[in-house]
Amino acid sequence: AQKITQTQPGMFVQEKEAVTLDCTYDTSDPSYGLFWYKQPSSGEMIFLIYQGSYDQQNATEGRYSLNFQKARKSANLVISASQLGDSAMYFCAMREEPNDYKLSFGAGTTVTVRA
Amino acid sequence: KAGVTQTPRYLIKTRGQQVTLSCSPISGHRSVSWYQQTPGQGLQFLFEYFSETQRNKGNFPGRFSGRQFSNSRSEMNVSTLELGDSALYLCASSKRTGASTDTQYFGPGTRLTVL
Numbered sequence: 213a214q215k216i217t218q219t220q221p222g223m224f225v226q227e228k229e230a231v232t233l234d235c236t237y238d239t240s241d242p243s244y245g246l247f248w249y250k251q252p253s254s255g256e257m258i259f260l261i262y263q264g265s266y267d268q269q270n271a272t273e274g275r276y277s278l279n280f281q282k283a284r285k286s287a288n289l290v291i292s293a294s295q296l297g298d299s300a301m302y303f304c305a306m307r308e309e310p311n312d313y314k315l316s317f318g319a320g321t322t323v324t325v326r327a
Numbered sequence: 328k329a330g331v332t333q334t335p336r337y338l339i340k341t342r343g344q345q346v347t348l349s350c351s352p353i354s355g356h357r358s359v360s361w362y363q364q365t366p367g368q369g370l371q372f373l374f375e376y377f378s379e380t381q382r383n384k385g386n387f388p389g390r391f392s393g394r395q396f397s398n399s400r401s402e403m404n405v406s407t408l409e410l411g412d413s414a415l416y417l418c419a420s421s422k423r424t425g426a427s428t429d430t431q432y433f434g435p436g437t438r439l440t441v442l
Binding site: 243244245247249254255256257258259262264265266303305307312313314315316317318319320 | 358360362369370372375377382383385415417419421423427428429430431432433434435436438
């Protein structure tokens with residue numbers, strides 16, 4: 213079964229606007245971590261933001277914030293004030309146990325920022 | 328602080344050959360994980376090495392193997408290459424403290440083409 217689902221294959225956003233990327237996950241483990249990565253066309257995966265399953269507050273990191281709804285098992289990434297350099301593929305990933313360093317990735321969402 | 332480095336960046340091989348990819352983690356990081364990225368299968372976990380021991384393995388055939396050296400550098404080997412092994416191979420390193428906040432930082436990848 214898919215552990216991470218990203219239902220939006222591609223999105224267009226106007227420069228300076230906000231965009232929300234959806235991510236739902238499936239786990240029965242009470243302890244898990246959720247990660248978002250950005251992959252530009254160069255290929256390197258760039259870590260953006262982390263949310264732990266026990267975190268009470270939504271994570272924020274600069275222009276990135278996470279809308280974490282534990283009961284719905286969703287962890288949507290919000291990018292505010294989009295820039296042209298934000299055009300990339302975005303992946304949601306999950307690590308299910310503290311000592312299990314395997315990341316399960318979603319299929320990714322391609323974001324294209326228009327000037 | 329230098330990031331994760333991977334060599335070579337690009338490789339072209341023919342079916343039946345073998346290949347060795349190298350990954351140097353961020354200084355102080357002791358865990359190295361390997362992932363395969365293809366358009367069809369997305370990002371899939373290959374294996375993780377910590378303290379020169381394989382800690383976790385994904386669902387890949389035995390042709391895929393790896394090792395880690397005492398300086399935490401890691402290599403992965405693919406023997407008897409098949410066309411389907413053409414992919415971007417990403418290496419990620421982490422401190423592996425056991426904390427759920429442990430983040431994996433990725434290298435630029437090695438793009439392998441099998442002809």
